[in-house]
Amino acid sequence: MVNEKLGPRDGRFRLAESSALSATVRLLRLTGDTGAIRVPGQFVSVSVPGKFLRRPFSVCDWDEGWLTLLIERVGAGTELLHALEPGTELDVLTGLGYGFTLRPDRREPVLVGCGSGLSPLVGLARRLRAAGIEPKVLLGFREERARFGAELFPGMDVRYAEDVFKALDETAHDCFYACGSENVMTQLARREKTAGQVAFDVRMGCGFGACMGCAIRTRDGMKRVCTDGPVFEKWEMINEKCSMGNDQ
Amino acid sequence: MLTEKLGTGGGRLGVTLCGIGLDNPVIPASGTFGYGKEFAAFYDLDVLGSLSFKGTTRREREGNPLPRIAEAPAGMLNSVGLQNPGAEKVLAEELPALRERFHKPVLANVSGFSVEEYAETCAMLAEDASVGWLEVNISCPNVHGGGMSFGTDPKQAAAVTAAVKKVTDKPVIMKLTPNVTDITEIARACEGAGADGLCLINTVSAMRIDLRTRRPVLKNTTGGLSGPGIFPIALRAVWQVYEAVTIPLIGCGGVSSAADVIEMMLAGATAVEVGAAGLRDPLACPKIIAALEETMDRYGIRELKEIIGGAHDR
Ligand SMILES: Cc1cc2nc3c(=O)[nH]c(=O)nc-3n(C[C@H](O)[C@H](O)[C@H](O)COP(=O)(O)OP(=O)(O)OC[C@H]3O[C@@H](n4cnc5c(N)ncnc54)[C@H](O)[C@@H]3O)c2cc1C
Ligand SMILES: Cc1cc2nc3c(=O)[nH]c(=O)nc-3n(C[C@H](O)[C@H](O)[C@H](O)COP(=O)(O)O)c2cc1C
Ligand code: FES
Numbered sequence: 001m002v003n004e005k006l007g008p009r010d011g012r013f014r015l016a017e018s019s020a021l022s023a024t025v026r027l028l029r030l031t032g033d034t035g036a037i038r039v040p041g042q043f044v045s046v047s048v049p050g051k052f053l054r055r056p057f058s059v060c061d062w063d064e065g066w067l068t069l070l071i072e073r074v075g076a077g078t079e080l081l082h083a084l085e086p087g088t089e090l091d092v093l094t095g096l097g098y099g100f101t102l103r104p105d106r107r108e109p110v111l112v113g114c115g116s117g118l119s120p121l122v123g124l125a126r127r128l129r130a131a132g133i134e135p136k137v138l139l140g141f142r143e144e145r146a147r148f149g150a151e152l153f154p155g156m157d158v159r160y161a162e163d164v165f166k167a168l169d170e171t172a173h174d175c176f177y178a179c180g181s182e183n184v185m186t187q188l189a190r191r192e193k194t195a196g197q198v199a200f201d202v203r204m205g206c207g208f209g210a211c212m213g214c215a216i217r218t219r220d221g222m223k224r225v226c227t228d229g230p231v232f233e234k235w236e237m238i239n240e241k242c243s244m245g246n247d248q
Numbered sequence: 249m250l251t252e253k254l255g256t257g258g259g260r261l262g263v264t265l266c267g268i269g270l271d272n273p274v275i276p277a278s279g280t281f282g283y284g285k286e287f288a289a290f291y292d293l294d295v296l297g298s299l300s301f302k303g304t305t306r307r308e309r310e311g312n313p314l315p316r317i318a319e320a321p322a323g324m325l326n327s328v329g330l331q332n333p334g335a336e337k338v339l340a341e342e343l344p345a346l347r348e349r350f351h352k353p354v355l356a357n358v359s360g361f362s363v364e365e366y367a368e369t370c371a372m373l374a375e376d377a378s379v380g381w382l383e384v385n386i387s388c389p390n391v392h393g394g395g396m397s398f399g400t401d402p403k404q405a406a407a408v409t410a411a412v413k414k415v416t417d418k419p420v421i422m423k424l425t426p427n428v429t430d431i432t433e434i435a436r437a438c439e440g441a442g443a444d445g446l447c448l449i450n451t452v453s454a455m456r457i458d459l460r461t462r463r464p465v466l467k468n469t470t471g472g473l474s475g476p477g478i479f480p481i482a483l484r485a486v487w488q489v490y491e492a493v494t495i496p497l498i499g500c501g502g503v504s505s506a507a508d509v510i511e512m513m514l515a516g517a518t519a520v521e522v523g524a525a526g527l528r529d530p531l532a533c534p535k536i537i538a539a540l541e542e543t544m545d546r547y548g549i550r551e552l553k554e555i556i557g558g559a560h561d562r
Contacts, residue, residue, distance in 0.1 A: 209285075212302070214317075
């Protein structure tokens with residue numbers, strides 16, 4: 001029934017492992033068909049038992065037959081996901097979203113992850129290295145005690161920062177790949193001189209382009225974060241946010 | 249070929265909606281199906297009875313600020329605000345693309361902010377060969393009439409109906425909001441003004457507050473509730489309106505299973521629309537359709553068209 005040729009895919013996954021990365025963050029390893037995932041920065045949408053809407057999460061890393069998700073507990077849905085026992089089966093839409101475009105011509109990239117936004121940079125870093133590019137990694141946390149994640153970038157130049165803008169200014173680079181809150185990503189896109197891409201999350205309905213729940217205004221017109229993003233080129237992000245309208 | 253795939257209205261699942269045959273009564277609801285492209289990645293759209301495309305206005309609309317979506321105990325809230333590319337683009341780009349993926353007549357869902365705008369947009373969309381029905385959403389505020397919704401005032405609802413009827417010979421289905429004291433009053437007004445059918449219901453006015461920020465979750469403060477939680481409300485609306493009018497009804501609101509389809513039809517619906525369920529599970533509609541015959545067997549139903557309004561006293 002599912003069209004194999006096109007983007008998203010509906011699948012069953014099994015929770016193989018769940019481990020704590022910090023007091024509020026867990027790494028979940030799921031096994032199942034990952035054939036629809038093509039590039040880092042794409043996301044999956046997990047059906048959470050007891051919740052109506054699915055919850056979207058970046059693919060942290062993946063390969064044939066497995067993927068990992070880095071999940072920060074912020075509310076009821078993520079709390080339920082944290083409590084799942086290994087062996088639990090989950091209904092997951094994979095292959096969602098437009099991910100990072102790897103630029104082999106830029107040899108000195110910096111990866112900027114703010115909070116749980118570091119997640120998709122894990123798979124991205126692994127693929128850049130496979131292409132012979134050594135990325136630097138900046139992990140932004142407002143509080144020192146919230147820090148986690150350096151261990152997910154083994155053998156790489158990883159630094160924690162409280163002020164990512166300052167840290168970025170102090171890091172030599174010729175392009176950037178970043179993921180974090182919409183607010184910080186928009187600021188970063190405006191400040192940065194080098195070419196780059198930003199990924200951010202917004203509240204979503206469907207996650208596959210049908211409901212218009214996630215649309216933002218970009219320099220290029222209205223775009224859906226779930227299908228035209230969540231990764232956007234720096235130049236697409238403008239200052240103004242989505243606008244107007246009065247009723248539904 | 250359009251004609252080859254045209255619904256016959258026959259078979260165990262077939263029904264006839266305002267003179268046009270449907271292979272089955274299941275129709276994805278407007279605003280939850282875009283213009284069909286996204287769902288074509290998951291399944292063959294031709295399994296559907298028909299589909300209702302995204303609420304289209306005369307000109308492009310960017311919609312409301314984010315967040316536009318919130319969770320509810322048994323469903324979801326949205327305050328999308330009718331974001332759409334405008335009638336011209338829909339005709340030039342979306343409908344030709346849809347025609348390649350879906351080969352049956354569709355419901356053109358139209359919104360507007362004045363009577364003239366409704367009529368103009370309906371006239372434009374009705375010209376398109378793939379449009380079988382006009383589905384006129386009157387839950388928008390009337391910008392010339394003090395912002396009151398067209399759908400909450402019987403006179404304004406009738407005025408929109410009459411204006412749209414004048415510009416097209418295609419069946420006109422008025423889509424009603426449940427956010428009124430007496431939905432039968434609006435239904436009768438639309439029927440009196442010439443409506444060929446009614447679709448009930450649109451979303452139920454609602455809100456959520458984020459405990460961490462102590463602010464409404466939706467930037468627009470309020471939004472529309474949809475999903476399983478509103479099924480009994482929609483069912484009640486269909487039941488009441490079935491007793492008040494003689495034109496066919498589309499039941500919409502919370503439908504998530506084949507059993508829900510049957511329940512809606514027993515209350516008086518000729519067809520049903522499925523919204524939020526398809527956002528949660530993109531395969532909801534094909535799954536519902538696939539389960540219909542088995543569910544009919546369980547309840548001793550030979551043909552679906554026989555049960556329309558079957559729960560009412562005769
Ligand atoms: C493309 C995409 C990728 C994402 N990747 C990750 C990831 O890798 N790791 C991760 O931990 N989270 C990620 N998120 C965010 C994650 O989806 C939300 O945190 C989660 O859905 C919250 O569910 P909940 O039921 O726990 O929270 P709710 O009970 O719904 O809300 C609790 C709190 O979280 C906030 N919140 C809810 N949804 C979002 C959201 N989408 N964005 C920002 N704040 C939200 C609300 O304002 C509220 O205060 C991603 C979101 C998107 C859209
Ligand atoms: C995200 C979203 C967008 C919607 N947009 C429209 C629209 O443009 N026009 C319309 O008539 N109804 C719109 N609706 C209402 C649905 O078509 C339907 O009437 C309602 O959601 C109830 O059905 P459900 O409970 O099955 O979702 C929208 C609903 C949702 C959830
Ligand atoms: S979340 Fe539905 S269109 Fe993006």
